[in-house]
Amino acid sequence: MAAGDAPIGAGVPGGATAGDPAAGDAPIGAGVPGGATAGDPAAGGAPAGAAVPGGAAAGDVAVAGRGGARGVPAQAPDADWDRAVALISSASEVALACHVSPDGDALGSMLAAGAALRAAGKRVTASFGDRRFAVPRLLRFLPGQDLLVEPARYPAAPELMVTFDVSTVDRLGTLAESAGRAGELIVVDHHPSNPGFGTLNLIDPAAASTTTLVERLLHRLGLPIDEAIATCLYVGLVTDTGSFRHSSTTPAAHDMAARLVAAGPDPEEIARRLWDSSPFGYLKVLGAVLGRATLEPEVGGGLVWTFVTRADRAPYGLPYDEVEGIIDVVRRTGEAEVTVVLKEDDDGAWQVSTRSRGGVDVARVCSALGGGGHARAAGFTSRLPVEETMAGLRALL
Ligand code: AMP
Ligand code: MN
Ligand code: MN
Numbered sequence: 001m002a003a004g005d006a007p008i009g010a011g012v013p014g015g016a017t018a019g020d021p022a023a024g025d026a027p028i029g030a031g032v033p034g035g036a037t038a039g040d041p042a043a044g045g046a047p048a049g050a051a052v053p054g055g056a057a058a059g060d061v062a063v064a065g066r067g068g069a070r071g072v073p074a075q076a077p078d079a080d081w082d083r084a085v086a087l088i089s090s091a092s093e094v095a096l097a098c099h100v101s102p103d104g105d106a107l108g109s110m111l112a113a114g115a116a117l118r119a120a121g122k123r124v125t126a127s128f129g130d131r132r133f134a135v136p137r138l139l140r141f142l143p144g145q146d147l148l149v150e151p152a153r154y155p156a157a158p159e160l161m162v163t164f165d166v167s168t169v170d171r172l173g174t175l176a177e178s179a180g181r182a183g184e185l186i187v188v189d190h191h192p193s194n195p196g197f198g199t200l201n202l203i204d205p206a207a208a209s210t211t212t213l214v215e216r217l218l219h220r221l222g223l224p225i226d227e228a229i230a231t232c233l234y235v236g237l238v239t240d241t242g243s244f245r246h247s248s249t250t251p252a253a254h255d256m257a258a259r260l261v262a263a264g265p266d267p268e269e270i271a272r273r274l275w276d277s278s279p280f281g282y283l284k285v286l287g288a289v290l291g292r293a294t295l296e297p298e299v300g301g302g303l304v305w306t307f308v309t310r311a312d313r314a315p316y317g318l319p320y321d322e323v324e325g326i327i328d329v330v331r332r333t334g335e336a337e338v339t340v341v342l343k344e345d346d347d348g349a350w351q352v353s354t355r356s357r358g359g360v361d362v363a364r365v366c367s368a369l370g371g372g373g374h375a376r377a378a379g380f381t382s383r384l385p386v387e388e389t390m391a392g393l394r395a396l397l
Helices: 078-090 104-119 169-181 210-221 227-240 251-262 267-275 280-291 310-316 326-330 362-368 386-396
Strands: 093-098 123-128 160-164 184-189 200-203 294-296 303-308 338-344 350-356 372-374 377-382
Touching: 078 160, 078 184, 078 200, 078 210, 093 104, 093 169, 104 123, 104 160, 104 210, 104 227, 123 169, 160 169, 184 210, 210 227, 210 251, 227 251, 227 267, 280 303, 280 310, 280 326, 303 326, 303 386, 326 338, 338 386, 350 362, 350 386, 362 372, 362 377, 362 386
Parallel strands: 093 123, 093 160, 160 184, 184 200, 303 338
Antiparallel strands: 294 303, 338 350, 350 377, 372 377
16 A cells, blocks of 8 residues: 555454454544444553552543643543544644653654644644753654754744653643643643643553554544654654563554554564664763662662763763663563663763562652653653662652
8 A cells, every 4th residue: 555545543353342452543434343442441451450640440531631630531521532633623733842851752742743743734843842952863864854943933822732651741841831821721631640731632551653643633623644754653663562571462453553564664674773783882881871870679579770971981982862761681680670860961861760560650750750651661860869769769669
């Protein structure tokens, strides 16, 4: 099929059934056999064992309104998706934002939506609120970056603003003020910890990536997914599932990958760009960081941790974002239930990444320390020295 012939997934053979995580992916009116409609509370249900914090049951309604929401829904109700479609369809100008220090899911979601909306004739602005605004080198191959503007040029009070992969207002960085003044604020996200800070919240903790929700939104809008858009969506999916290794790797995630790859992106090329293109200095820094890793078998069912400083990176001119993936090496430790990597950023703050194998809810731990995330992958920011930060963490494990 030529890219762009039809919205990906329209008329998927086999159809989704209620309870199938793919059911929520069907476009309106697609006539899904089995009777599940997008937004069916049973559809898109969390995989067995995926706990929704706060005890929200499937079908709970997100409380609209900034700040005050409680009870994150297992999946946004159908009416919310309809309202999002109405708001976006009637807007001539849309301001998009993703979280600071964007990862593949944040930038991929935003650029995919931006490209599709621009092709539909909208004026689109996209940004993220880092004080040092720069797209991480690893993500510079993503298409559609001409949509990006520096935060200083972002609309101060957008009529319609949409956020992607942003779990709390804080994660908007300097764009938080624009969100506060937006006429309507649509929050598209998959973090269970998201309080629902938009005027409209499309939050599905069962979704493997925010790009999963963007694909769903584009279907709803009837917008085609060409090769460039599919590339952005695939990057979010492949990075957030850890190359289809994490617990979010459901049949729906593989189905989505199949639809996307059919639209043209080359998985080998994307994997090379994302994971096999480090500068040589990365190896040197990695060596030092692994050399100082510590295993504490008695903490949290087994804790492995290490840290990477500005001074480690300086001799090699290695930018901060190059060390973001170090945790994926450290977490290989078989004896460890929990992995922690503290990364000193260019401002001297420590960005703390945590991972769990499922026995410890690191979102709970990181939320208690001012951050957030998912049960098995979460983070927070610390300005305390390494040992004090670790003491705070150990006390919660
Ligand atoms: P990372 O360790 O940076 O890959 O992030 C893992 C997860 O934790 C992601 O879902 C992030 O959104 C979340 N996260 C990381 N850092 C923070 C932070 N400072 N505040 C809130 N959430 C965070
Ligand atoms: Mn993210
Ligand atoms: Mn994500």
